[in-house]
Amino acid sequence: MVEFLTSTVGLSGWLAWTIAAVVSAVLVLNVIAGGALAFIWAERKVSARIQDRLGPTRTGGRFGWLQSVADGIKLLAKEDLMPQGADGLLFRLAPYVSFCASFCAFIALPFAFDVVGQRLNVAVFFVVAVLGLEVFGVILAGYASASKWSLFGAMREAAQVVSYEVPLGMCVVVPVMIAGTMDMVTIAEKQAGWFWNWYIFHDPFTFVIFWVYVTCAVASVNRAPFDLAEAESELVAGFHTEYSGLRWSYFFMAEYGSMFLVSAMAAVLFLGGWNGPVPLASLAGLSAGTGDTAPYVVRLLGLANLVAKASLGVIVMMWIRWTLPRLRIDQVMATCLKYCTPIAAVMFAGAMLWKIALPGGLVPGLSRPGGEIREGWLPGPGGAAIPGESTRDGSLARVTP
């Protein structure tokens, strides 16, 4: 886009960059916000079906598909309340901190090959780090609300999310170690081919650690049964007790954004990213790198794959939420410190040893990363592999055209 603006339109470099950045940001923001609205609608419908209800049926004609928009309008029109003793600046700031943290992480999330806001060579690190900032919004909200219930919620969130980042980090490191890169595009690309190339099936340790990741991811985005920060039966509404209207909806959007993000992370790191279980594009002879329409078809297919996997993850989270009771704070901490962290540590060590002992996988021709069937592997943007990343692994360098 920058190229287009500078060469075709003839804008100066900095202006082209700014315009490109704004357009990208608006795109990312709106796509994610739209997605969040869709997931809020899905949550209503999924919970309704689980609970033997119908959910929204009328808004927007059928299936209540406009319900989220109607809710948004209602929230916009609501009175904006701030408690008397609240710290005004922090109270106003908190929802945006949460929202920004959740949405910023999408910058580095690849949706399909090359369909990524900004390809980073430390994308995994970036996403985990930025997502970790979300907790600050919650703590600020709880602290600034001048409500005891909010404070309880904030303290719970601080204790819980900070603790769960440790096992979450360990889980995330395993695919990074196997792939030899933190670049999410490369990680996903290395799982191309049939579904047994996915890192969840790489070895028994990754299979176990995937479930640890799922547990930690649910906990780190505050979904049931780990939704202690907003535990409605104990803390009224937890950290957002005093929030109303649009500010409250920012927390909501952040929550759904984060849910999608951790699910997409799971898809990229463990479930083959945008590579379907069956390499349809490769079997059909399409490649992301050649032809006029093939690159678009491959990317669209990849996009559909990733969104489907991530949505499945979100729907599983909803299913869990509407089925299970909530854990108690000490049980949540015990789950993290006594189960998730040690299991993650052992599995990390196991995966490491596996990589040393069986570098080609259990059945060499089968699960070898970089098998014959690949979906549109291309080096980094601009035709050159990201220095020091993609070329670290011998197999990658070999298949680079």
Added chain:
Amino acid sequence: MTQLMGDDPRIVEFDVRTDEMLVNMGPQHPSTHGVLRLVLRTDGEIVSEVEPHIGYLHRCAEKIGENLTHRQWIPYTDRMDYLAAMNMNLGWALAVEKLMKYEVSQKARHLRVLITELGRIASHLVGMGAYGLDLGTFSPFLYAFRERERILDLFEEACGARLTYSYITIGGLTADLPPGWLQRCEAFLDQFEPIIAEYHALLTTNAIFVKRTAGIGVLSRDMAIEYGCSGPVLRGSGVDQDLRRDGEAIYTAMYDGYAFEVAVQKNGHYPRDHQYPAVPADAVLGDCWHRFFVRMLEVVQSMDLARQAIDRYASCKGTIGEPLKLTEKMPAGDAYLETECPKGQMGFYVVSDGSAIPWRVRARSSSFSNLAVAPELCRGCLIADVPAIVGSLDIVMGEIDR
């Protein structure tokens, strides 16, 4: 702290002391079952003291009773335990009948058993569903309400109301059942029976549910008796008492010839416990899990009783008889009767000076006594345990405040 600082290594030790904080839980709070206000003294997440404040729903029902005739007060009993209004109606009707030494017809007697046992199922369903809400799971609540809805439909057909029935009244019932009602009731029972296994799967045996309830809020047998607890709270502590079997003659006569086993753990076993999930290893007699489980057993027990009542009612000839006139004069004297309501033993006291209007009316609330143990049970628990404990007592504020 004693509860948490035991020798059990699974329990996290809380030895970090911080400043104490007073928190109001209620009267506007999602899990206080109406308008209960609990003042918590907390040290971080640990609750050192809980003080219930009641009276937000006080409507002077007893004083009003002194200005109405006996039968006119029936609608006020509806509004005490509004989740089991049939059982409340029965309690007052039987107390007045005891004063009059009145006996209803056999058909009316069996109909009363049928209706009150259905009321018990409905009440326990709400208790179960709301307990799920207290523990943070929403769906069982709606499943419970789905079944309760069918009971309410049956009640609506019988008496026209869905919540405040005034159906059972002094001298019988206001109306007989409409045609086809018994078949519909049987159809409901047949449909409902297999669903109980689902509730057990969703809650009773759910690992998180067991973790949240087993060993929490242990009410010892002695303490339960000392505080005057009753109903499932008492039986959950292993005290074998059920007024349907142990009550006064006028009440137990209603259940004469009915076969049922009191839902209480005896020698480590619940009645017919082979049909139900095993008691989890962590559960201690008298904890939240046992109180919940007793309610679940009573749902099955009430279904059995309802089936027996259907057979007996159907085999009775004649009519249920007419209830007494609204302005019926009562003999002078007084009468007190406790009945086994879903929440516990609900007592009604009536003093009559020989006129149509009672001289004094009093009610003994079971929820009141059951709530009284909450401060004892909540001492040293975590904030999340407070809804779990109060929810397991299954209180109704309408009955406590009257």
